Amino acid sequence: MPELPEVETTRRGIAPSLKQRSIRAVVVRERRLRWPVPRNLPALLTGQRIRTVRRRAKYLLIDLQRGSLIVHLGMSGSLRVLPATTPAQTHDHLDIVLDSGLALRFSDPRRFGCVLFVTGDPLAHKLLHRLAPEPLQARFNGDYLQQVCRGRRAAIKAVLMNSRLVVGVGNIYASEALFRARIDPCRPANKLSSQQLHALTRAIKQVLTLAIRAGGTTLRDYVGANGDPGYFRQKLYVYERSGKPCRRCRTAIRQLTQAQRSTYYCPTCQGS
DNA sequence: ATGGGCACCTGGCTGC
DNA sequence: TGCAGCCAGGTGCCCA
Structure with missing residues (x-):
């Protein structure tokens, strides 16, 4: 979506x-x-x-x-x-x-x-009342993410996609935020340092803000209110770029499957 | 409580 | 050309 x-x-x-x-x-x-x-x-x-x-x-x-x-x-x-x-x-x-x-x-x-x-x-409403805080508000910060990850053994990518823990981040921006924070998407959430979780919070806010500024990301269907696509696709670092050189280090971007969804990452920038 | 898997649906692409 | 198989931006629900 x-x-x-x-x-x-x-x-x-x-x-x-x-x-x-x-x-x-x-x-x-x-x-x-x-x-x-x-x-x-x-x-x-x-x-x-x-x-x-x-x-x-x-x-x-x-x-x-x-x-x-x-x-x-x-x-x-x-x-x-x-x-x-x-x-x-x-x-x-x-x-x-x-x-x-x-x-x-x-x-x-x-x-x-x-x-x-x-x-x-x-x-x-039932669909809304248990949602996590808005990621662009101050309440969503490193301390919040740290609290949420404590004791959670699921991969950090899965945590980012869980709407009771983090909202607004879907499959594209989860991969993109993890790349920007240089975190391995497979890392168990409870193994990440406080520093990494603070960096991840900042990366989420940054990528969402920049994407809004570009009118969103259009892969296939998405168009805005006037029918125009979003232009953030050109700014993606990893999503749908498997095999292509990392924009930071030139290593080939890799793709893997987590929870039946594709994850894209740079094995060099995001090594554990 | 947590985590994993499935379901819902159409369309586009790939490969035989 | 046709068709089967696979993949796609989400998320509620069921089960272990």
Whole structure:
């Protein structure tokens, strides 16, 4: 998916067109997402004014006068703002039509994403309430990561991908942050020094910030709110670069599988 | 509690 | 050209 930088880029892209607009209609073409789109979603949303568009981890929260939408882009989802009359393509599952004549269009070929409606505090929702702190906030720091890794024998890469421990970091940025911090992805989390965990925290914040600045990373499907891809792919050090020379030391980048996901690393820069 | 594996789904690419 | 097999940005859930 869309990891944190792509979701944040989407949020920034769609928010100006949504804020203070009223919902004129909702068109649901495909209800079968990760969880079914509520049958009565059009009735729930139509006539409501949109207040704010927030992000929590990789979830987008669209707050309305009454209730909120919780949107997740899954692996292949995107949200775009376009004229409501734009013909729908395959995989354009849902439109939220605004009083401006524009529509927010949710597309997701793999349908791992979701669009849910909740009344009350969306942060208290089952999917959100146990999430780790936001990685770009001060509370996410070396001390936090050290506390989380204490007694954990799982590989550090797996820890970075566990949303109860760290949010926003997916398969791309986990590899990239570990490279920047010069840490072997297979190292058990509890074997890392305090210094390494502080460096890793800084690397996570840095790579996410730089990726947001570049509009995210597009490998295949991802596009931002205006349909443009993200440009951080050119800045990746290891992800999808196996066999290519390390940008730091020229050693060939290697790929391995951890928890059924590809991990990319430089055996020289990230040796144990 | 922790960690590992599977499932959900479509599409694109590779190799026979 | 066709088709099987494999891979892909996530994460909830089940089991040991």
